[in-house]
Amino acid sequence: MSIWFTEKQTANFGITAKVNKTLAALQTDYQDLKMVETVEWGNMLLLDDMVMTTEKDEFVYHEMVAHVPLFTHPSPKHVLVVGGGDGGVIREVLRHPSVQKATLVDIDGEVIHYSKKYLPTIAGSLDDERVEVKVDDGFMFIANSEKAFDVILVDSTEPVGPAVNLFTQGFYAGIHKALKDDGIFVAQTDNPWFKADLIHQVFHDVKEIFPVTRLYTANIPTYPSGLWTFTIGSKIHDPLKVKQERFHEVDTKYYTPEIHFASFALPKFVKELTE
Amino acid sequence: MSIWFTEKQTANFGITAKVNKTLAALQTDYQDLKMVETVEWGNMLLLDDMVMTTEKDEFVYHEMVAHVPLFTHPSPKHVLVVGGGDGGVIREVLRHPSVQKATLVDIDGEVIHYSKKYLPTIAGSLDDERVEVKVDDGFMFIANSEKAFDVILVDSTEPVGPAVNLFTQGFYAGIHKALKDDGIFVAQTDNPWFKADLIHQVFHDVKEIFPVTRLYTANIPTYPSGLWTFTIGSKIHDPLKVKQERFHEVDTKYYTPEIHFASFALPKFVKELTE
Numbered sequence: 340m341s342i343w344f345t346e347k348q349t350a351n352f353g354i355t356a357k358v359n360k361t362l363a364a365l366q367t368d369y370q371d372l373k374m375v376e377t378v379e380w381g382n383m384l385l386l387d388d389m390v391m392t393t394e395k396d397e398f399v400y401h402e403m404v405a406h407v408p409l410f411t412h413p414s415p416k417h418v419l420v421v422g423g424g425d426g427g428v429i430r431e432v433l434r435h436p437s438v439q440k441a442t443l444v445d446i447d448g449e450v451i452h453y454s455k456k457y458l459p460t461i462a463g464s465l466d467d468e469r470v471e472v473k474v475d476d477g478f479m480f481i482a483n484s485e486k487a488f489d490v491i492l493v494d495s496t497e498p499v500g501p502a503v504n505l506f507t508q509g510f511y512a513g514i515h516k517a518l519k520d521d522g523i524f525v526a527q528t529d530n531p532w533f534k535a536d537l538i539h540q541v542f543h544d545v546k547e548i549f550p551v552t553r554l555y556t557a558n559i560p561t562y563p564s565g566l567w568t569f570t571i572g573s574k575i576h577d578p579l580k581v582k583q584e585r586f587h588e589v590d591t592k593y594y595t596p597e598i599h600f601a602s603f604a605l606p607k608f609v610k611e612l613t614e
Numbered sequence: 615m616s617i618w619f620t621e622k623q624t625a626n627f628g629i630t631a632k633v634n635k636t637l638a639a640l641q642t643d644y645q646d647l648k649m650v651e652t653v654e655w656g657n658m659l660l661l662d663d664m665v666m667t668t669e670k671d672e673f674v675y676h677e678m679v680a681h682v683p684l685f686t687h688p689s690p691k692h693v694l695v696v697g698g699g700d701g702g703v704i705r706e707v708l709r710h711p712s713v714q715k716a717t718l719v720d721i722d723g724e725v726i727h728y729s730k731k732y733l734p735t736i737a738g739s740l741d742d743e744r745v746e747v748k749v750d751d752g753f754m755f756i757a758n759s760e761k762a763f764d765v766i767l768v769d770s771t772e773p774v775g776p777a778v779n780l781f782t783q784g785f786y787a788g789i790h791k792a793l794k795d796d797g798i799f800v801a802q803t804d805n806p807w808f809k810a811d812l813i814h815q816v817f818h819d820v821k822e823i824f825p826v827t828r829l830y831t832a833n834i835p836t837y838p839s840g841l842w843t844f845t846i847g848s849k850i851h852d853p854l855k856v857k858q859e860r861f862h863e864v865d866t867k868y869y870t871p872e873i874h875f876a877s878f879a880l881p882k883f884v885k886e887l888t889e
Binding site for chain 2: 345349350351352353354355356357377378379380396399532556558559560564565566591592593594595597598600601602604605606607608610
């Protein structure tokens with residue numbers, strides 16, 4: 340018997356992957372969680388039947404969420420990750436020697452638990468001594484923080500289920516308050532082929548609050564359309580004005596200083612969403 | 615009843631799309647040809663059960679095959695398209711006012727026939743008076759041409775079936791001979807997630823023949839991994855040295871002068887295939 344997992348990325352289109360076995364399947368307090376071993380992508384974390392991360396292509400998302408803002412900031416010391424219970428963003432954050440403390444706030448402790456168990460190359464960094472892990476509501480955590488962070492990275496699920504508050508202008512205003520005076524934040528903002536309206540809305544919501552607002556992209560094969568966007572809001576520092584001497588060596592498979600700048604060059608139909 | 619088409623992009627991974635109806639299904643002299651009406655992507659052309667083009671996302675591939683080399687060449691007059699029977703590349707080529715003649719050589723006349731019938735927004739330009747259509751073997755046509763073309767665009771299927779000869783060094787040598795002294799060619803060269811070896815091989819084969827050899831990418835959601843590569847071989851002109859004044863207005867949805875340059879910034883694991 341051959342078992343295939345299918346994610347309907349829209350009502351009429353999806354991806355399908357052959358599954359060796361199901362490692363975990365449960366309903367948490369917040370969402371449906373599955374961990375499956377696929378042939379093509381290695382172990383794969385699914386939340387509400389949407390692919391969150393896979394061992395084979397996770398590096399793209401995690402590198403691009405973390406390194407673009409962390410190289411844009413001249414010296415990030417305290418970094419907050421909202422969501423991201425799989426630990427991949429934290430792993431990349433810790434590659435920056437200036438970082439003294441990285442705080443992870445994920446609402447769902449089961450995501451952290453099962454990622455540590457079945458995605459050790461992704462979640463291993465959560466045990467680093469610079470990391471503080473909180474199982475808490477990211478929206479409320481942000482609302483209660485003030486000038487506390489150099490960089491905030493929003494590694495959320497889609498704007499359905501527990502993450503729905505993380506795509507509101509109230510949340511972005513909270514992030515602005517929680518950042519230091521030269522702080523930067525990045526949020527994953529889905530794909531322009533199926534979610535153009537969302538990107539347009541988030542970009543303009545962020546732009547009302549942050550002086551420097553930009554959109555960048557990366558190719559993630561297991562995410563809808565393969566073209567993912569990230570919205571960056573910054574109080575001062577511009578990701579397009581990072582000086583070459585700022586870039587230090589970092590062990591990556593996708594990100595390079597050249598990709599840093601090129602990722603802001605948007606296909607025309609995507610650029611139009613920011614206008 | 616709900617009908618879904620599934621393309622296995624690898625043995626263990628694929629895409630699946632809901633189909634309203636099958637418009638055509640036949641075995642041509644060279645391959646299995648299907649035209650289906652999908653809900654998500656509009657009409658879709660399948661050759662040997664692989665997605666060749668869809669009405670909704672075809673613009674990416676066709677713009678990026680054509681405009682990168684045609685803006686790199688200072689004044690392309692005669693352009694040859696090998697394969698590309700759906701007509702999309704020809705449509706983009708004709709947007710360049712310097713082009714006096716565009717020759718299409720596709721081995722399979724049925725592809726041209728059914729594209730004209732069911733993909734009129736893509737194939738319509740094949741009736742333009744500047745276009746010459748030949749149903750012929752592209753490999754032999756190239757072998758019999760000498761210093762005839764300013765730009766050659768290889769819009770082939772995958773390197774299985776009728777296109778297998780189009781991924782050989784003998785073919786690239788033929789292209790070199792068929793190009794004028796400052797000619798440029800581009801070939802689609804699949805994706806780096808599942809076909810890394812192919813990209814590495816083609817790039818180095820082309821590099822042995824052409825002084826300027828470069829790889830660039832574009833996001834095509836219905837192609838495997840969503841990240842497509844194109845290999846460009848040029849006798850003189852460098853796509854990275856196109857002057858701003860060379861770019862004229864062109865009606866596109868993906869390509870821009872900024873994307874022209876950014877598409878050559880390769881993710882690290884892709885760049886390594888060119889080294």
